[in-house]
Structure formats: C-alpha cells, structure tokens
Amino acid sequence: MDTIFSSATTAQKSAIKIIRISGKEALKTPEIFSFKPTKPRVATFRRLYDSNKDIIDDAMVISLPGPASVTGENVFEIHIHGSIVVEKKIYEHLAKRRGFRIANRGEFTKRAFLNGKIDLTQAEGINDLINAETENQFKSSILQYEGALYEKLKLWRNDIIFLRSKIEALIDFSDEELPEEIETEFKKKLLCLLKDMKSSIKSSNYGERIRNGFIITILGKPNVGKSSLINYLSNKNVAIVTEEEGTTRDILEVFLDFGGFPIILNDTAGLRKTSSNVEKIGINRALNRAEKSDLILILSDNGDYHIPDLKVATKKILVHTKSDLNKECNGKGYKISVKNHEGIKELLEVIVDHLKKLAPRESVLLTRKRHVQGIKKASSALKKSLTTNFGINPELVAEDLRIAATEIGNITNIIDVEEILDDIFNNFCIGK
Ligand SMILES: Nc1nc2c(ncn2[C@@H]2O[C@H](COP(=O)(O)OP(=O)(O)OP(=O)(O)O)[C@@H](O)[C@H]2O)c(=O)[nH]1
Ligand SMILES: [Mg+2]
Numbered sequence: 370m371d372t373i374f375s376s377a378t379t380a381q382k383s384a385i386k387i388i389r390i391s392g393k394e395a396l397k398t399p400e401i402f403s404f405k406p407t408k409p410r411v412a413t414f415r416r417l418y419d420s421n422k423d424i425i426d427d428a429m430v431i432s433l434p435g436p437a438s439v440t441g442e443n444v445f446e447i448h449i450h451g452s453i454v455v456e457k458k459i460y461e462h463l464a465k466r467r468g469f470r471i472a473n474r475g476e477f478t479k480r481a482f483l484n485g486k487i488d489l490t491q492a493e494g495i496n497d498l499i500n501a502e503t504e505n506q507f508k509s510s511i512l513q514y515e516g517a518l519y520e521k522l523k524l525w526r527n528d529i530i531f532l533r534s535k536i537e538a539l540i541d542f543s544d545e546e547l548p549e550e551i552e553t554e555f556k557k558k559l560l561c562l563l564k565d566m567k568s569s570i571k572s573s574n575y576g577e578r579i580r581n582g583f584i585i586t587i588l589g590k591p592n593v594g595k596s597s598l599i600n601y602l603s604n605k606n607v608a609i610v611t612e613e614e615g616t617t618r619d620i621l622e623v624f625l626d627f628g629g630f631p632i633i634l635n636d637t638a639g640l641r642k643t644s645s646n647v648e649k650i651g652i653n654r655a656l657n658r659a660e661k662s663d664l665i666l667i668l669s670d671n672g673d674y675h676i677p678d679l680k681v682a683t684k685k686i687l688v689h690t691k692s693d694l695n696k697e698c699n700g701k702g703y704k705i706s707v708k709n710h711e712g713i714k715e716l717l718e719v720i721v722d723h724l725k726k727l728a729p730r731e732s733v734l735l736t737r738k739r740h741v742q743g744i745k746k747a748s749s750a751l752k753k754s755l756t757t758n759f760g761i762n763p764e765l766v767a768e769d770l771r772i773a774a775t776e777i778g779n780i781t782n783i784i785d786v787e788e789i790l791d792d793i794f795n796n797f798c799i800g801k
Contacts, residue, residue: 373472373480374463375800376456383451388459389800390445391477394468396432398445401466402459409434417447419462426455440477441484475797488781490518493737496797497580504629509579509734517733518740519781521569526777528562529751533770540763552759559751566748568731573741575727576734578663582624582631583724586659588676589668591615591639594690597707598668599623599636608636615639618651620658628721635662640676659683664723672699684723688716740780747776 372392378385390398399406399415403422407413409432417425429448438444449455463469478492487495494514501507512518532555539551578584587595596608596617603623609616621636635658638651659665660681667674670691689702693709703719705712735741754769 372466372469373476374460374469375472375477377446377477377800378451380453382453386449386451386456388447388449388456389477390447390463390469391438391440391442391472391480392468393443394466395443395445396434397466398430398432398447401463402447404430407432412448417449417459419458420465425458425462426450426452436484439486440480441486442480472800473794475794475801478797478801479794488516488519490522490740490781491516492794494518495801497736499797499801502624503626503631505579506631509576509736512733513736518735521733522777522781525562525566525747526774528558529747529770529774529777532558533767533774536759536763536767536770539759540767555759556755559755563748563751563755566744566751568729569735570741570744570748572729572731573735575729576736577738579631579734580736582633583664584633584635584658584662585664585666585720586635586637586655586662587666587668588637588640588655588659588679589690590673591641593639593668593670594707595639595668596621596636598666598688598690598705598713599634601707601710601713602634614641615643615645615648618647620651620654627717627724630721630724640678663727664720666720669698669702670694670696672697672701674701686716686719686723743776743780747773750776 370392372390372394374388374390377387377389402415402417402419402425404415404417407415407430412429412431414427415430416427419425426449428450431446431448433439433444433446435442435444447459449459460471464471475492475496478487478495481487482489482492491514494510494512497506497510498514501510535551535555587598589595591614592612596610599608599621600606600610603625605623607623608621615638617636617638619638623634623636625632625634637655637658638648640652640655643649643652656678659679660683662683665679665681665683665685666688667676667685668688668690670689672689674687687702689698689704691706691708692704692712693706698704703712703716705716707713735744750769750773754766754773757765757769759766
C-alpha cells in the first residue's frame with residue numbers, strides 16, 4: 370500500500386501548516402529531508418532540506434509509529450510555516466519517492482477504518498464534526514464520533530446473534546418438540562428489539578435534520594413582508610424588497626442558526642390568484658416547499674392567514690407583520706415589525722421551542738439514510754422470522770436472524786463493498 374501525504378490544514382496561507390504522512394515508509398521522512406531522526410511521539414525542532422541540500426523550512430516534526438497512530442499506520446507529521454511555496458516544495462520532494470503519493474479525499478480516515486481504529490459511523494461522525502456549524506450539529510456529531518451509535522448498533526447486533534445461537538442449538542435437537550416457553554420468550558425479545566428499532570427509525574428524521582438543517586418556509590399573500598423578514602434574519606439583502614405585490618417569484622434559501630439549530634429558511638412568492646405564468650410557477654413552488662417543511666410561518670399584515678391550497682398537517686406559526694402600522698389582526702399571530710425591530714426575538718424563541726419539542730427522547734440518532742435503510746432491512750428480516758413457525762422451520766428463523774445481524778453489521782463495518790466505502794470517504798475534505 371502506498372505511503373500517502375497531504376496537508377491536514379487549509380489550502381490557503383496560514384501561520385502553520387501540518388503535513389501528515391501515513392504508511393509503511395512514513396518513518397523514512399527524516400532521511401528524505403536530510404534531518405536527524407527524532408524520538409517517537411516527541412515534538413522536535415528540525416531543519417528540512419531538499420535533494421540539493423537547500424533549505425526548505427524549519428519545522429516542528431513528530432514521528433508517530435503505528436499502530437498507536439490516528440490511521441493505525443506509521444505516521445509522520447511536519448508542522449511547517451504556512452506558506453504555499455514551502456508546502457509545494459515538500460509535496461514535490463515526497464512525490465519523487467517511490468510508493469509516495471498525495472492522499473485522496475478522506476483517505477487517512479479510510480485507512481483508520483480499514484485498520485480497525487474506528488467504525489464507519491465514527492468516520493461519518495468525524496466528517497460531520499468538521500462540517501458542524503451549529504451547537505446541535507456539534508453535539509450530535511461528537512456523540513457519533515465517540516462511538517455512541519456504534520455501541521447501540523453493536524448491542525442490537527449482539528442480541529440478534531445471541532438469539533440466533535439459541536435457535537441453532539435447537540436445530541441440533543430438532544427431534545424434540547420446542548418447549549412453548551422458549552418460543553414465547555424468544556418472540557418477546559424479538560418484539561422488544563423491533564420496538565427499539567422502530568423508535569430509532571422514527572427519530573431518524575430528526576437526526577438527518579440536525580445534520581442537514583430544519584426546513585422552515587415563509588408563506589403569505591404578496592407584500593406582507595416575507596422577504597423583509599428573511600433579509601432581517603440573515604442580516605443581508607438576500608431578497609429583493611419592494612412595495613410592488615408579487616416581487617418574489619422563486620424560492621430563496623438561506624442557512625441560519627436559530628438557538629443552535631441549523632435552519633434552511635425559505636422565502637417564497639406571495640400567494641394570490643394571478644394570470645402571470647411565471648408567478649403561477651413560483652406559487653406552486655412555494656406550496657410544494659411548504660409541504661416538505663418542518664415548520665411553516667404564515668405571515669399576514671391584516672389578520673387573514675387563510676391559505677386554501679395548503680393541505681398539510683405541518684405545524685404552522687402565524688405571524689402578524691408590520692405591527693408598527695397598528696392594523697387589525699383579529700388578535701391572531703405573533704406581532705413583529707421588521708421596520709422597528711420588534712417582536713422578532715420572541716418569534717425566534719417560539720420557533721426554537723417548537724424545534725426542541727420535535728427532539729426525540731433518545732440522544733443517539735441515526736443521521737443518514739444509509740443507517741435508516743440498514744435498520745429497515747434488519748427489521749423486516751426480524752418481522753419475517755416472527756411469522757415463521759419456530760418448531761417446523763427453525764432453519765428459516767436462523768437465516769432471517771443472520772440477515773438482520775449482517776444488515777446492522779454493514780452500517781458499522783462494510784468491508785467488501787468498495788463502492789459504498791468510496792461514497793462515504795469521497796465526501797471528506799482533502800487531508801482528512
Ligand atoms: N411599515 C412596515 N413596512 C414593512 C415592514 N416589513 C416590510 N415592509 C414593507 O412592505 C413592503 C413589502 O415587503 P416585502 O418584504 O417585499 O414583502 P413580500 O411579502 O416579500 O412581498 P412579495 O415578494 O411581493 O410576495 C415593502 O415596501 C417593505 O418595506 C414592517 O415591519 N413595517
Ligand atoms: Mg418577497
């Protein structure tokens with residue numbers, strides 16, 4: 370296997386850059402840059418030279434022999450001055466060596482996985498942690514990185530394997546009638562597992578939202594101040610605001626942080642009967658997006674919140690806009706004024722309270738479709754085993770349990786499906 374190297378820090382210039390080298394030959398780094406070898410795991414100051422014995426840089430270097438390293442392989446770190454030229458020289462010099470090459474995306478983490486340092490859910494957790502932008506994304510990713518999801522899946526899998534070993538033992542004594550208590554006990558355990566899995570699948574929507582953002586859509590008649598609100602909240606003029614009705618046509622998305630929750634906030638076209646084709650398309654888009662949302666804000670400046678075409682049970686929050694104008698509002702809606710900066714903080718609190726209520730009781734969440742699909746497949750195998758007659762066909766029951774255990778195992782440790790591995794690790798940044 371090649372020895373790989375890459376900068377573990379950003380591609381731009383910076384105070385320091387860390388070049389990480391991992392692989393069998395990594396400990397040859399001192400020889401490659403003509404400096405005296407250093408004690409393992411001790412940060413040491415060294416001067417690096419190229420093949421003409423010209424100085425490349427003064428650096429802090431650390432040798433980390435495997436397997437006690439991040440990838441499980443021999444690792445060598447060079448902390449250079451954060452210059453693009455120095456980095457390039459180091460790369461060029463390393464690349465001349467046989468068996469050395471620049472790492473692909475996520476390749477360090479992939480090697481850590483292949484060497485059993487982490488499981489796949491932890492690898493995904495690392496990537497989510499790097500990409501986390503809000504407090505709740507941080508919490509969820511760090512839990513997954515620490516192995517909470519891995520532990521939960523391992524428990525389920527072990528339970529299934531245990532039940533399967535029981536069944537296998539019974540197969541060996543197949544002449545004897547299966548005692549009824551054993552079957553009842555067995556089914557009780559399976560049902561309990563299925564219940565746990567079901568509740569995890571149910572809360573996975575929340576897990577995915579924590580990762581990707583909760584979708585909140587602003588709806589309302591034209592000119593009620595939808596675009597003004599999104600501009601105010603994002604602190605930018607993302608949307609055009611005019612006195613004209615029907616200003617906004619397309620959906621405008623901004624990514625925001627509401628009290629630690631990642632939010633994708635959508636501004637939409639004002640809803641009205643119109644002969645304009647463009648506007649009609651915009652209105653349809655608005656309604657479609659609202660239907661896919663976790664929360665809908667219905668804005669009105671005159672107390673009319675009625676949207677006949679909106680037929681979803683999604684939670685709606687009514688917002689009375691332009692409260693500075695003191696217009697009639699039927700006593701409905703949270704009053705806000707973008708003009709006077711009033712009521713918006715309170716509105717955000719109401720939104721955050723609602724999002725908090727969506728949180729499932731369990732803290733360990735399935736955060737990807739891949740996890741959900743695996744658990745669904747495992748569940749259906751377990752359900753199938755429940756409908757099989759244990760006494761007559763214990764082999765079929767054992768086979769279903771085997772399938773269920775494999776499906777769960779695949780979530781944490783796919784080892785033979787290179788394609789899925791690449792799909793996961795290609796989402797990493799270079800150098801990770
Ligand atoms: N007095 C007052 N005027 C406001 C307030 N918010 C928005 N407006 C005005 O209302 C008008 C319409 O605002 P927009 O934000 O464009 O309304 P919209 O709902 O996006 O309108 P469409 O895109 O046409 O559907 C503009 O002239 C804004 O300046 C407010 O809090 N108070
Ligand atoms: Mg608008």
